[in-house]
Structure formats: structure tokens, C-alpha cells
Amino acid sequence: MNKKAYIxxxxxxxxxxxxxxxxxxxxxxxxxxxxxxxEADLVILNxxxxxxxxxxxxxxxLGRLRVMRNERxxxxxxxxxxxxxxxxxxxxxxxLRRAPFLDIVVGPQAYHRLPALLARAHNGRGAIDxxxxxxxxxxxxxxxxxxxxxxxxxxxxxxxxxxxSFCVVPYTRxxxxxxxxxxxxxxxxxxxxxxxxxxxxxGQNVNAYHGVAPDGRSEWGLGRLxxxxxxxDGLARIRYTTSHxxxxxxxLIAAHRNVAQLxxxxxxxxxxxxxxxxxxxxxxxxxxDYLDVIERLRAARPDxxxxxxxxxxxxxxxxxxxEATLDLVRRVGFVQAFSFMYSPRPGTPAAGADDQVSEAVKxxxxxxxxxxxxxxxxxxxxxxEGRIVDVLFEREGRKAGQAKxxxxxxxxxxxxxxxxxxxxxxxxxxxxxxxKAGSxxxxxxA
Numbered sequence: 001m002n003k004k005a006y007i008x009x010x011x012x013x014x015x016x017x018x019x020x021x022x023x024x025x026x027x028x029x030x031x032x033x034x035x036x037x038x039e040a041d042l043v044i045l046n047x048x049x050x051x052x053x054x055x056x057x058x059x060x061x062l063g064r065l066r067v068m069r070n071e072r073x074x075x076x077x078x079x080x081x082x083x084x085x086x087x088x089x090x091x092x093x094x095x096l097r098r099a100p101f102l103d104i105v106v107g108p109q110a111y112h113r114l115p116a117l118l119a120r121a122h123n124g125r126g127a128i129d130x131x132x133x134x135x136x137x138x139x140x141x142x143x144x145x146x147x148x149x150x151x152x153x154x155x156x157x158x159x160x161x162x163x164x165s166f167c168v169v170p171y172t173r174x175x176x177x178x179x180x181x182x183x184x185x186x187x188x189x190x191x192x193x194x195x196x197x198x199x200x201x202x203g204q205n206v207n208a209y210h211g212v213a214p215d216g217r218s219e220w221g222l223g224r225l226x227x228x229x230x231x232x233d234g235l236a237r238i239r240y241t242t243s244h245x246x247x248x249x250x251x252l253i254a255a256h257r258n259v260a261q262l263x264x265x266x267x268x269x270x271x272x273x274x275x276x277x278x279x280x281x282x283x284x285x286x287x288x289d290y291l292d293v294i295e296r297l298r299a300a301r302p303d304x305x306x307x308x309x310x311x312x313x314x315x316x317x318x319x320x321x322x323e324a325t326l327d328l329v330r331r332v333g334f335v336q337a338f339s340f341m342y343s344p345r346p347g348t349p350a351a352g353a354d355d356q357v358s359e360a361v362k363x364x365x366x367x368x369x370x371x372x373x374x375x376x377x378x379x380x381x382x383x384x385e386g387r388i389v390d391v392l393f394e395r396e397g398r399k400a401g402q403a404k405x406x407x408x409x410x411x412x413x414x415x416x417x418x419x420x421x422x423x424x425x426x427x428x429x430x431x432x433x434x435x436k437a438g439s440x441x442x443x444x445x446a
Contacts, residue, residue, distance in 0.1 A: 005031035006040035007084075008061075011048020013241065014202045015085055017153040018108060019046045022084065024142045025114050037065065042080040042118075044104070047087035049168050049345070055087050062099050069101070080104070080121065084111055086172035089130050090346075096126045108173055109133060109158075112140040132174045144187065146194035150394040150425050151237075151406075154191065156184050156211065156225070157203030162244065164271075165282045165350040166311060166342060169204050176204075178211040181220045181228065188229050197425050198237035198392060199229065206240045207247040223251030230259045236427055237392060237408075241267045242309075245285045248293045257300040264301050265409045267336075268293065269309035273328030274321035277314055281350075287328060294332055305380065305409040307336035312369055313362030314342045315353035322365050329372055335380040335409060337373045341366050381411065381435035388445045391415075391430040393423040405430075412439040 005026045007019040022044065023033055034040035043065055047058050062081065069079040082104030083095060089107035096102055103121040106114065107130035120127035144152075159176045160169045188199055201222070203209060209222040220228075222240065229238055238261045245268060255262055268290075272278050275286045297304050310329075312322065329337075341362040344351035384407070391413045393405035403420040405413050413430055417423060429445040 003031045003041040004034035004039060005042040005044065006034040006037045007044045007046055008037070009046045010054070010057075010085070011050060013153055013200065014155055014158070014204070015046050015048055017155050017202055018085070018111065019044075020144065020147075020153075021141055022046065022111050022114060024145050025112060027145065028142060029115050029118060037068065041078065042082065044082040044084050047083060047085035049086035049090050049172055053343075055091060058083060058087050059098060062102070066099075066101055080118075082106065082117075082121075084108070086168065089172040090168065092130045093128065096128060100126065102126050104128075105130065107131070109137055112137040136177065136179070138179055138183065143190055148195045150196065150392065151198040151200060152191045152196040153200050153202055154184065154187055155179070155202045156222075157206050157209045160204045161208075162205065162246075162284065163282060165280060166314060166345065166348055168345045168348060171347060173204055176208055178203075178209045180212040180214075181225055182212075182214040184211065184225060185214070185228055185232070188235065189232055192232055192234045195425065197234070197427070198239065199235060201225075201238065201240040203240075204242065205244045205247060207243040207249075207252055221249060221251050223249065223253070223255040226252070226255045226259050226262050230261045235261060238262045239265065239410075243268050245270065245283075245290050245293050248297070250296075253293075253296050253300050256297060256304065263408045263410075264304040265307065265335075266297060266304060267307040267309075270328065271309060271311050272314065272317070272321065273325035274317070275324075277317050277321045280316050281311075281314060287324070290328075291331070303408075305335040306332060307410075308332075308334050308338075310337060310339040310369060310373075311342050312339065312365040313357035315350050315357065316355045317342075317357055317365075322369075326369065326372060329369070329376070333380075334373060334376055335411075336377060339366060339369050339373060378435070378437075380409075381440060384411070384432045384440060385435055386432065388429050388431050389413075390427050391442070392427045393425065395424050396420050407440070413442055414439060415442050415444060417444060 009015045009019040037043045065081055072079045080103045084106045085108055088105045095105050104117045105128040109132050110129040117127040157178045159174045161176045163170050207222045210219045213220050270290050389407045391405040393403050397404045397414050401416055401420050403415050403417050403423040430442040431445045432440050432442045434441040
């Protein structure tokens, strides 16, 4: 390999997984991994379109890279530039118009065709592929390259059929598609054989998974898939994200009771605590439905901890609607959460609504919500002080003699240990000594 590629990921865990798979594809074209753009022959920005001004941030980064490429050319070198992911999918030809110096524009469903795009780009014109191919891209991808990671991502489902009013995912990732169970099990086995102790199953609506069963005669849901993955020797922990309340079925809830490797931590976005706003969001569930799912989860696994997503200031949200969200947060109790101000996404129904909430009101509401959520997270962490919990160690910490791992509830834990460099991949009982702002400090229990 005499060339190097640098892929910069934005956004969700699925983009991290996609970037790793793009690197696998590029390895077949002779590209090794570069640690930075400065040492690369090819730079790809793998983009996310969920947050506000996502496209403008990409164009800003491209401007910096264009300067770098011009300097490289003056020195007799070359640097190819590409954009992948959801911004590439949404912008398409417009991206080549605004950034004509780009060599490659590729959507999230077409990156398996990077070799052909590189060949076309080498012919002196920008190459674009934002089609949703009839054949699944996973059929064309090489096996994941081993990287020794203790926790590994594995995409099992892509796309979304929900069409929430605020979300661009159905337009950038396409319709729901689930990989076959046998294919997923094989990739999981490959990851475990190469050092993974934990696997995080990914999907835009991961619990909508409905992959073809290994016998080809039926379909499996996520709960059945979790049971099969739990039989892989050496796989200690299973997680999944991101879920939708409508797809939390009985089989998956039962798996939380019956599959020891399935961690007692569920990220279940609700977005709002107001039925009126949930209807405006086209979420297709009510607050009562969400609370019922939580009750069933806690009945199956009493120690389950909940995380969620919230959007404040969706068009039409009143003070009463916002208070309903605060009430839901108090009733459920979340150990983690992601909360954001509503920002219009071009082409989505909510973007054209007349009753937009002012930026000042959104900012005030977000501050109130985040203060409550942070209090709940802090209280949960403090409740762990003095307890002994199993920690899966992932790597050395930033300080010498420090090791970092995670509890079953995804809390980061730091310990001081004489053999910190040998703990990665081990699960050990840790006594929690102190709860800090975003992590726990502990020591190996006697």
C-alpha cells in the first residue's frame, strides 16, 4: 500500500461504522489508513445531516482542505477530496456545483462502489453516486479489518419508514432494510475472533430489525437475533441503538430478561412529553405508550437504566407542552439523554410550519431541560458510590497507570492499576469510590 486515506466521521455511530467499512473498501484499492488529513493522499468527509447547518460546516471544512490541496500541488504532490454520507446524499449535484474541486460525492448506500468512483475521478472530473442500489451494499463489502477494539459497532438495520416531521433520515438513508441474521452472526463472530468483547448493534430504527432467518424461511426480530448472538463464545456484552418506542416488542423485552449478555441499558428516544407535539412530530406513539414500554422493560429487568432523545421548540410547542416534557422526565428518570433545540431540516414537513418557536424561547427551554437531565444523571452516578459493579475495560486511560472501562449502564469508569496496560478486554468487579461529572472513579474489588 503506497497511498493513504483519511476518513473524518461526523454524527452518529453508524457513520463511525460506515467509515471503517469505507476504509476496508479502500484497502482493496491500495490505500492504507492515515492518521490525519496532512499525511493522506485521499481525504473523505463522512457527513451527518441531522444537526443544524450540517452542510455549511462541511463546505467550511472543504475550503480548508482545498487550500491544503493547492499547497500540495505546488509542491508536486496530489490530494483527492471526497464527501460521503447523508449531506452528500441530500446535496448531490449541488455539492459539485458549490465545490467543483471535489473528486468524489458518494451517498451512504453506495460507498461499496468507491473503487469505480476513484477510477472515474482520476479521469479528471468529479464522480458522484447517490443512488439507492437494488442490491444491498453489504453483499459487496469485504470482511471488517481487525482493529483490536474491545467494543465494536455492527450495523444490522438501515433506513427508516417512520417519517417524523423533523427528520431527514428517510430521505438520506432510504427505506428500512435489515441484513440477514446469518450474515450478522458471521460478522459478529469475526469481530469476537479478532478481540471484541462487546458488540453494539446499530440501526436508524434498530429494533425494527426483521432480518431473514438463517434457514431462509422466516424472519427474526431483534430479540431473537440477540439470543443467537448471546451464544457466541467470548461475546460478553450486547448493546443496541437507536430504538423507536413502537418497535419495542415482547420478544425484545423478554431478551432483556433472558439473555445475560444483553446489557440493562436502553436508549429509547421519546422526543417530547406532550401528546399534541408527538402527533405533530408524526411519532406514532403517545406518552402513555412510552410509559407502558418503560414499565414492561422494568418488569423484565428491574435494574434497566434509560436514555432518551429530546427536541425542544418543535413548531407549535407551547409552555404547557414543554412542561409536559419536564413531567415525563421526572416520572421516568433518565441516566443519560441527548437534548437539542429544534432546527429546520430542508425538505421536512416541520421546516415549513407557520408556528415556529423563537430561538430565545427554545434556548431557555433547553437550558431548563438539560439542568433537570443532568441532575438525574448525577444522582444516578452518585447512587453507584460504594457499590461493586462489573466493568469491561476497553483501553488505557490518559494518565500513566490508568485504565478505562464501562459499567453495564454505559458509565465510563477510571481506575489506577499497576497492570493498566493489560486490562483491556477483561471484565472485573470494581468498587465505585467517587462519582464525577461525567464518569466514575473506582478500584478493583478485593
